[in-house]
Amino acid sequence: MNGIVEPLAGLKVLDLSRVLAGPWCTQQLADLGAEVIKVERPGRGDDTRAWGPPWLERAESRKESETKESAYFLSANRGKRSVAIDLSTPDGQALVRQLATKADVVIENFKAGGLAGYGLDHVSLKRFNPDLIYCSITGFGQDGPYAGRAGYDFLIQGMGGLMSLTGEPDDHGGEPMKVGVAITDIFTGLYAANAILAALRRRDATGEGAYIDMALLDVQVGVLANQALNYLTSGQTPPRMGNAHPNIVPYQAFAAADGHLIVTVGNDAQFRHLCEALGETEWAVDPRFATNSQRVAHREPLVALLSERLAARPRDEWLELLEAHGVPCGPINTLDQVFDDPQVRHRGMVVERTMNDGHRARLVASPITLDGQRMTSLVSPPRLGEHTESVLHDWLALDAEALANLRRTGAIS
Numbered sequence: 001m002n003g004i005v006e007p008l009a010g011l012k013v014l015d016l017s018r019v020l021a022g023p024w025c026t027q028q029l030a031d032l033g034a035e036v037i038k039v040e041r042p043g044r045g046d047d048t049r050a051w052g053p054p055w056l057e058r059a060e061s062r063k064e065s066e067t068k069e070s071a072y073f074l075s076a077n078r079g080k081r082s083v084a085i086d087l088s089t090p091d092g093q094a095l096v097r098q099l100a101t102k103a104d105v106v107i108e109n110f111k112a113g114g115l116a117g118y119g120l121d122h123v124s125l126k127r128f129n130p131d132l133i134y135c136s137i138t139g140f141g142q143d144g145p146y147a148g149r150a151g152y153d154f155l156i157q158g159m160g161g162l163m164s165l166t167g168e169p170d171d172h173g174g175e176p177m178k179v180g181v182a183i184t185d186i187f188t189g190l191y192a193a194n195a196i197l198a199a200l201r202r203r204d205a206t207g208e209g210a211y212i213d214m215a216l217l218d219v220q221v222g223v224l225a226n227q228a229l230n231y232l233t234s235g236q237t238p239p240r241m242g243n244a245h246p247n248i249v250p251y252q253a254f255a256a257a258d259g260h261l262i263v264t265v266g267n268d269a270q271f272r273h274l275c276e277a278l279g280e281t282e283w284a285v286d287p288r289f290a291t292n293s294q295r296v297a298h299r300e301p302l303v304a305l306l307s308e309r310l311a312a313r314p315r316d317e318w319l320e321l322l323e324a325h326g327v328p329c330g331p332i333n334t335l336d337q338v339f340d341d342p343q344v345r346h347r348g349m350v351v352e353r354t355m356n357d358g359h360r361a362r363l364v365a366s367p368i369t370l371d372g373q374r375m376t377s378l379v380s381p382p383r384l385g386e387h388t389e390s391v392l393h394d395w396l397a398l399d400a401e402a403l404a405n406l407r408r409t410g411a412i413s
Contacts, residue, residue, distance in 0.1 A: 031366040
């Protein structure tokens, strides 16, 4: 990466996962310099390869099955090498076991116990590689009454309480809503990467491998944050509040004359600045509103006053005025506005990568910077099975004859 020493250079990761939580984890490891080998089903690959449109169109000369990549797949698989191995065949299982003996980390998201029949579970692989870091991602974990169930992000957002907190209140005709991206999958991927790095640090100190059991439901409950403690502390179930905040007022969206803006007042000084900007300095000393706890207690009258005042002028006029007074505020951007935002552009949050056929793809950069260097892999997302031969040669020293035999048995494609 332009001369920087990649912090995970030399780390070998065998990725048996698909869809989002596992691939999100391994993409982060790849961005930080790890060599990530993505094992995919021949002919189909990761499920998300088919999750389109939209597609990144490939060269017209390729087969129909190879002419496009889904945007979904591209979002979570940069920096990886793809090998197409059929785990249902004995030779395919043996290949993955051999690859695992060379790996530092194995990550998978099969159902609990799903890889045991292939001899690719943690108990089996640690016999060949005792210091292996093995990470399993499932919907509900490796034990408990739900362990055998499949788990999907939408389902977990509901079961884990997030949807009960998201959406307009019942008295506004609202219903529980999921977040617009698969946030539980993404959080699980980030927690998994964190756990893997911790396990590697422990291995450096003790020589011990590790088994990491990541569950989407555990993660969703874990990131309920202040709302979980609101419940555990008070015994009161938090309701849906739309864009309002349960513990801070004013901290929500307001309608201006021509659109919406967000006002996020985090302390009493900022509230005084807001009152000054609005020309309503008496609100700052009103005993109902002078402190945050009082503003929470008198939320409805304060929000009504603010709503009436902010509706009187256009959004951009308010944003300029509030910013000048030091009041945290901002617009509600559509994605075209996000990627045209001067701060997003300045920070380099979009990168271009050349695909194997010469096409250019625009990808979202990693948010991690080290010593001023954006930690985004230079390697584009792979075509299905693009690196089967090179990986099996590099990792296992298999020659052309061995590879041909494996093709004949259907173990690779």
